[in-house]
Amino acid sequence: xxxxxxxxxxxxxxxxxxxxxxxxxxxxxxxxxxxxxxxxxxxxxxxxxxxxxxxxxxxxxxxxxxxxxxxxxxxxxxxxxxxxxxxxxxxxxxxxxxxxxxxxxxxxx
Amino acid sequence: xxxxxxxxxxxxxxxxxxxxxxxxxxxxxxxxxxxxxxxxxxxxxxxxxxxxxxxxxxxxxxxxxxxxxxxxxxxxxxxxxxxxxxxxxxxxxxxxxxxxxxxxxxxxxxxxxxxxxxxxxxxxxxxxxxxxxxxxxxxxxxxxxxxxxxxxxxxxxxxxxxxxxxxxxxxxxxxxxxxxxxxxxxxxxxxx
Numbered sequence: 113x114x115x116x117x118x119x120x121x122x123x124x125x126x127x128x129x130x131x132x133x134x135x136x137x138x139x140x141x142x143x144x145x146x147x148x149x150x151x152x153x154x155x156x157x158x159x160x161x162x163x164x165x166x167x168x169x170x171x172x173x174x175x176x177x178x179x180x181x182x183x184x185x186x187x188x189x190x191x192x193x194x195x196x197x198x199x200x201x202x203x204x205x206x207x208x209x210x211x212x213x214x215x216x217x218x219x220x221x
Numbered sequence: 222x223x224x225x226x227x228x229x230x231x232x233x234x235x236x237x238x239x240x241x242x243x244x245x246x247x248x249x250x251x252x253x254x255x256x257x258x259x260x261x262x263x264x265x266x267x268x269x270x271x272x273x274x275x276x277x278x279x280x281x282x283x284x285x286x287x288x289x290x291x292x293x294x295x296x297x298x299x300x301x302x303x304x305x306x307x308x309x310x311x312x313x314x315x316x317x318x319x320x321x322x323x324x325x326x327x328x329x330x331x332x333x334x335x336x337x338x339x340x341x342x343x344x345x346x347x348x349x350x351x352x353x354x355x356x357x358x359x360x361x362x363x364x365x366x367x368x369x370x371x372x373x374x375x376x377x378x379x380x381x382x383x384x385x386x387x388x389x390x391x392x393x394x395x396x397x398x399x400x401x402x403x404x405x406x407x408x409x410x411x412x413x
Contacts, residue, residue: 159337159364160306167374170392175265177393178374179309 116174120199123168127195128184136192139183141165189216264399266380266389275300275379275387276369280359283340288332288359291385296328297409298381299397302361302372304336305346309394310376314347318354319398320406327410328383331356336364336375382409 128136141162148158166180186192194209275298277291290298301317303310314333321331335343335358347353361367370379373392380389388409395402 155363156337156339160304163304163336163364163367163375164306170373172392173267173390175393175395176267176391179393180374 117200119172121167121170121172122197123166123182125197125204126182127197128186129193129195130186131191136184136186136190139185140168142168144183184214186214188214190214264396264401266391266395266402266405269387269390272382272386272388275381275385276366277385278334278361278366278369280334280361280366282357282359283343286357288357290332293330293332294385295383296330297383297406298385299329299331299378299406300370300381301331301333301376301378302336302367302370303333303376304338305342307375311346313376313394313397314354315350315352316395316397316399317356318350318352320403321354321356322352323398323403324406324410327407329406329410333358334361334366335359336361336367380406380409382412 123138123140126138128138130136144165145158145162148161153161164181166182167178170178172178184190184192191211191213194212195206196209197204197206199205275290277289279287279289282288290300299317299320301313303314305311317331317333333354333356338360340360343358347358370377376391376394378391378395378397379387382388389405
């Protein structure tokens, strides 16, 4: 017999470990929104941006799922491990996604 | 366009280069990160034990008519929060119309609450569907209703009983015309 338990997720708990050994962090939607507002981005664009991000806090019940964007304050071409964490009945669980490669984009283009 | 160029300046591009699409699928006590297409989610609705009264709203629909949620008391109501830029929202829209057709004539209504877009954008999307949704699409232009309902991500769908209480919630896309969901909604409609 299996019992369905809620999964809670806080993006602020996720960790970034770069290959250089420097810890990095996620840039959360709330951080972006402050920046966009300072730049005078129109409200419809802010709303679309905010809601296209992976939720900062979410509780998943059986059958629930989300997809969305996450961003990392790292230089182009960075390689990092992402330590994803979540809680089930208060117990923290972790999974590591290794060797994530940021795109190398020619910034002059 | 000028605004767009200003937004995506070089430092921002550096951060956007590190952008990842994350999808989380919740099964029975399991956790995964994958492309949504790889793991079709089960067609389940979560039963909200506390059965809170749904926050009321008065929003304009595509034809300019004001729609008030509380005016639908006496009917089972499905409230779907969505946007055209949200891939799972787009995917589930035909199944919402399938559900609408399957329950035609019953004490049942669908209100699709679009977040932050305009009629032209919605028309451009719905015109690509095999069947244009016959249920009302209303505009939550400033996302105030979305926040009042404590929605954390799109799509999120609620099913209300005839007294306006939230009975079921679904976070993430569903096939709403799936027999298991139809059965749950039919039993709510049959309830006094």
